[in-house]
Amino acid sequence: xxxxxxxxxxxxxxxxxxxxxxxxxxxxxxxxxxxxxxxxxxxxxxxxxxxxxxxxxxxxxxxxxxxxxxxxxxxxxxxxxxxxxxxxxxxxxxxxxxxxxxxxxxxxxxxxxxxxxxxxxxxxxxxxxxxxxxxxxxxxxxxxxxxxxxxxxxxxxxxxxxxxxxxxxxxxxxxxxxxxxxxxxxxxxxxxxxxxxxxxxxxxxxxxxxxxxxxxxxxxxxxxxxxxxxxxxxxxxxxxxxxxxxxxxxxxxxxxxxxxxxxxxxxxxxxxxxxxxxxxxxxxxxxxxxxxxxxxxxxxxxxxxxxxxxxxxxxxxxxxxxxxxxxxxxxxxxxxxxxxxxxxxxxxxxxxxxxxxxxxxxxxxxxxxxxxxxxxxxxxxxxxxxxxxxxxxxxxxxxxxxxxxxxxxxxxxxxxxxxxxxxxxxxxxxxxxxxxxxxxxxxxxxxxxxxxxxxxxxxxxxxxxxxxxxxxxxxxxxxxxxxxxxxxxxxxxxxxxxxxxxxxxxxxxxxxxxxxxxxxxxxxxxxxxxxxxxxxxxxxxxxxxxxxxxxxxxxxxxxxxxxxxxxxxxxxxxxxxxxxxxxxxxxxxxxxxxxxxxxxxxxxxxxxxxxxxxxxxxxxxxxxxxxxxxxxxxxxxxxxxxxxxxxxxxxxxxxxxxxxxxxxxxxxxxxxxxxxxxxxxxxxxxxxxxxxxxxxxxxxxxxxxxxxxxxxxxxxxxxxxxxxxxxxxxxxxxxxxxxxxxxxxxxxxxxxxxxxxxxxxxxxxxxxxxxxxxxxxxxxxxxxxxxxxxxxxxxxxxxxxxxxxxxxxxxxxxxxxxxxxxxxxxxxxxxxxxxxxxxxxxxxxxxxxxxxxxxxxxxxxxxxxxxxxxxxxxxxxxxxxxxxxxxxxxxxxxxxxxxxxxxxxxxxxxxxxxxxxxxxxxxxxxxxxxxxxxxxxxxxxxxxxxxxxxxxxx
Numbered sequence: 001x002x003x004x005x006x007x008x009x010x011x012x013x014x015x016x017x018x019x020x021x022x023x024x025x026x027x028x029x030x031x032x033x034x035x036x037x038x039x040x041x042x043x044x045x046x047x048x049x050x051x052x053x054x055x056x057x058x059x060x061x062x063x064x065x066x067x068x069x070x071x072x073x074x075x076x077x078x079x080x081x082x083x084x085x086x087x088x089x090x091x092x093x094x095x096x097x098x099x100x101x102x103x104x105x106x107x108x109x110x111x112x113x114x115x116x117x118x119x120x121x122x123x124x125x126x127x128x129x130x131x132x133x134x135x136x137x138x139x140x141x142x143x144x145x146x147x148x149x150x151x152x153x154x155x156x157x158x159x160x161x162x163x164x165x166x167x168x169x170x171x172x173x174x175x176x177x178x179x180x181x182x183x184x185x186x187x188x189x190x191x192x193x194x195x196x197x198x199x200x201x202x203x204x205x206x207x208x209x210x211x212x213x214x215x216x217x218x219x220x221x222x223x224x225x226x227x228x229x230x231x232x233x234x235x236x237x238x239x240x241x242x243x244x245x246x247x248x249x250x251x252x253x254x255x256x257x258x259x260x261x262x263x264x265x266x267x268x269x270x271x272x273x274x275x276x277x278x279x280x281x282x283x284x285x286x287x288x289x290x291x292x293x294x295x296x297x298x299x300x301x302x303x304x305x306x307x308x309x310x311x312x313x314x315x316x317x318x319x320x321x322x323x324x325x326x327x328x329x330x331x332x333x334x335x336x337x338x339x340x341x342x343x344x345x346x347x348x349x350x351x352x353x354x355x356x357x358x359x360x361x362x363x364x365x366x367x368x369x370x371x372x373x374x375x376x377x378x379x380x381x382x383x384x385x386x387x388x389x390x391x392x393x394x395x396x397x398x399x400x401x402x403x404x405x406x407x408x409x410x411x412x413x414x415x416x417x418x419x420x421x422x423x424x425x426x427x428x429x430x431x432x433x434x435x436x437x438x439x440x441x442x443x444x445x446x447x448x449x450x451x452x453x454x455x456x457x458x459x460x461x462x463x464x465x466x467x468x469x470x471x472x473x474x475x476x477x478x479x480x481x482x483x484x485x486x487x488x489x490x491x492x493x494x495x496x497x498x499x500x501x502x503x504x505x506x507x508x509x510x511x512x513x514x515x516x517x518x519x520x521x522x523x524x525x526x527x528x529x530x531x532x533x534x535x536x537x538x539x540x541x542x543x544x545x546x547x548x549x550x551x552x553x554x555x556x557x558x559x560x561x562x563x564x565x566x567x568x569x570x571x572x573x574x575x576x577x578x579x580x581x582x583x584x585x586x587x588x589x590x591x592x593x594x595x596x597x598x599x600x601x602x603x604x605x606x607x608x609x610x611x612x613x614x615x616x617x618x619x620x621x622x623x624x625x626x627x628x629x630x631x632x633x634x635x636x637x638x639x640x641x642x643x644x645x646x647x648x649x650x651x652x653x654x655x656x657x658x659x660x661x662x663x664x665x666x667x668x669x670x671x672x673x674x675x676x677x678x679x680x681x682x683x684x685x686x687x688x689x690x691x692x693x694x695x696x697x698x699x700x701x702x703x704x705x706x707x708x709x710x711x712x713x714x715x716x717x718x719x720x721x722x723x724x725x726x727x728x729x730x731x732x733x734x735x736x737x738x739x740x741x742x743x744x745x746x747x748x749x750x751x752x753x754x755x756x757x758x759x760x761x762x763x764x765x766x767x768x769x770x771x772x773x774x775x776x777x778x779x780x781x782x783x784x785x786x787x788x789x790x791x792x793x794x795x796x797x798x799x800x801x802x803x804x805x806x807x808x809x810x811x812x813x814x815x816x817x818x819x820x821x822x823x824x825x826x827x828x829x830x831x832x833x834x835x836x837x838x839x840x841x842x843x844x845x846x847x848x849x850x851x852x853x854x855x856x857x858x859x860x861x862x863x864x865x866x867x868x869x870x871x872x873x874x875x876x877x878x879x880x881x882x883x884x885x886x887x888x889x890x891x892x893x894x895x896x897x898x899x900x901x902x903x904x905x906x907x908x909x910x911x912x913x914x915x916x917x918x919x920x921x922x923x924x925x926x927x928x929x930x931x932x933x934x935x936x937x938x939x940x941x942x943x944x945x946x947x948x949x950x951x952x953x954x
Contacts, residue, residue, distance in 0.1 A: 130159040232292075270303075361406055429447065457483060498535045533552070569593065633654040795812065
């Protein structure tokens with residue numbers, strides 16, 4: 001029997017009642033029955049590719065001097081990139097560590113890569129070693145009893161980059177929690193990480209902490225018990241990094257920031273108590289050069305610390321200072337503590353700024369403190385804090401808009417903010433202020449740029465890494481680089497790139513802008529003299545000639561993360577359908593099967609549409625392309641007999657209104673397509689409102705148009721639209737599948753006398769694509785899961801919900817098609833919960849299911865059914881949240897874990913009756929397909945490219 005993914009049934013809210021719900025032979029329908037009444041579609045359910053509620057699912061290492069009490073240790077803060085001469089290191093959210101050769105700025109080249117899953121935090125390069133930290137790491141391992149052991153947290157990875165083309169991982173160290181920030185001081189890496197109580201380590205979704213697998217990484221946390229910790233790691237030997245010390249800090253807030261110096265870390269955690277917002281501070285002494293930690297003083301104050309720039313520690317005078325904001329439009333305050341030693345802190349003073357405005361920015365510069373509050377205009381408050389026991393408001397200046405980040409430059413301030421003064425809402429602005437006389441700060445100059453609602457791709461604590469100020473030579477002109485992003489309301493498109501701004505002592509000048517093909521994150525000098533720049537997003541690196549600041553030019557570009565929508569294997573090469581709507585173009589890229597993420601590809605065929613889907617028919621790749629900006633669509637044949645030389649064959653332009661939205665539909669409410677022999681069948685539904693369940697038709701609303709478009713692809717040079725077939729009587733239809741020369745669908749018809757109805761199979765004979773024949777509909781219980789190739793047997797899934805919602809039961813039905821045009825029930829297998837994907841092969845069915853208890857705890861199961869005996873042969877727990885069974889292929893079963901613990905669980909099918917867990921492979925993002933070829937499972941994953949799982953031999 002042919003393997004097929006199962007399209008899942010939606011469940012109604014009906015009870016096991018007398019209305020067609022009698023339970024006989026293990027199901028709600030009697031064995032031998034040939035008529036069936038079922039719950040309607042549209043109730044809480046999972047569907048193919050969907051989720052609850054119908055949403056889309058998806059050499060020798062260098063050492064540092066350790067320092068001594070007499071020689072302060074150097075402190076280094078990292079970013080997500082590092083340029084070392086003509087080598088650029090990028091920590092990419094989609095691809096991990098990428099090493100780029102930029103010696104030729106006109107043709108940057110990817111020299112090497114280390115795939116890493118997780119969210120980028122920091123990247124350091126120390127000589128020939130790169131140190132990388134990522135958060136949001138999840139993986140499974142096998143416990144001693146053979147069960148899966150989930151592990152969540154973060155990771156520290158040391159990489160030997162002495163040979164950029166052959167980077168080698170020295171070490172890979174798990175770290176608890178989600179890393180917030182790091183610093184390297186001397187030989188010690190200091191990490192601030194947060195454990196969230198709701199992110200229970202190792203438990204199924206909703207499970208109590210007691211359900212955590214024994215030995216799982218991380219603490220067992222109960223509701224409300226967030227903890228933060230500071231840990232130190234000795235990285236002198238990158239092949240053997242070791243944790244030196246760790247201090248846990250209980251927290252109970254929702255905003256957390258760290259002030260880090262070479263001797264101490266001060267954590268600020270803001271939350272609410274009965275009197276309003278409050279911030280608790282915790283000092284951790286990190287002065288020991290060997291990495292020992294000591295817990296220091298705890299102190300608190302009213303108000304919220306908004307970011308790290310609102311805190312400052314002066315080690316000379318032993319003063320800690322913080323600017324805090326009140327409630328919404330609750331003003332701001334400066335509070336100062338004396339803390340000459342880490343273990344003690346005494347409040348010295350509090351200066352309140354009582355205005356009906358909100359704190360938007362603060363910055364310390366020696367004895368000066370700058371505070372910005374905003375409502376419709378920004379007052380900049382200049383505070384003289386030279387007397388820490390009596391800080392005073394020295395002066396202020398009011399400006400339109402708001403300031404978000406301040407960069408002191410002696411008696412001048414440069415600031416990044418937002419304003420409406422140029423006529424568009426929330427544009428970006430750079431402001432120059434004169435603070436030479438603290439009592440009379442002055443607005444000197446401002447430039448406004450970007451589209452409406454623009455932003456910079458950096459968190460507030462990291463704004464100085466994106467807002468780059470290149471100081472001028474003596475009496476020269478400095479340069480500010482802003483990686484700006486925004487939405488153009490005129491073109492309805494996201495736009496962004498690098499904005500250049502000149503600054504001198506007494507003025508700013510808006511210079512040129514260069515658009516970037518992606519959501520730009522950083523812009524920075526690419527050469528030491530600053531005449532060449534570079535900018536990157538997570539998808540693209542761009543080099544820039546800035547010799548003419550009014551007209552910067554692109555010198556070269558390099559794909560950092562090709563967006564892969566779909567994949568097929570032609571003649572041993574991997575051919576990817578790449579691109580995304582954001583960049584407005586799609587292409588076919590030929591890559592080596594051993595390195596599908598290599599850049600650049602071996603060959604490219606341009607599609608020139610923001611959206612397309614691919615079908616493989618022998619050595620022909622068929623593309624159904626759709627340009628939603630113009631409403632046009634077309635079919636294109638591409639000959640892949642020689643994948644390194646793709647050749648265009650025939651093309652068919654579709655008439656207006658015949659453009660299927662194959663990339664934008666979802667279960668039951670969007671377009672779907674399948675190859676049936678050499679025909680392409682496209683199922684379309686044009687919805688108004690679904691008819692009323694009690695009358696069959698709501699007043700003024702017609703049934704949805706339900707039709708099948710048939711394209712004859714037998715001649716790749718002359719594709720043609722062969723027919724359009726109307727599908728009558730459908731209130732809902734979905735699940736287009738192909739067997740032999742038939743296309744199969746399931747549709748639903750309401751019973752006007754109750755809240756139930758009937759499912760029917762529709763079979764369309766496409767032996768002659770110009771004359772498709774719709775066979776008589778066949779009543780079945782639930783939605784088609786699979787059918788025998790000879791058409792004698794079908795398998796359906798049907799889900800029933802108890803009236804009180806206390807139980808959900810799914811039935812896998814086995815039916816034979818009779819000569820009388822009916823489907824006779826042979827038997828049913830009962831499963832607990834609602835289905836989360838299925839597959840059928842070799843006389844067995846595998847169904848993933850999810851169930852909830854009344855206490856809200858969920859459980860996931862993988863159930864095996866012998867279709868001959870119609871009996872459950874195995875049931876096992878799935879230790880992952882929101883699992884989704886994607887496919888059976890190559891003797892393996894593939895289940896995708898979702899959301900918190902994204903990845904692919906692989907089961908071995910040597911014994912079809914009892915799948916055996918084999919491995920967990922960490923992924924990110926939603927996997928669009930699983931393609932197995934040559935002992936490798938390829939997982940096209942959009943911007944995350946094509947992760948590969950090397951499969952164990954059976």
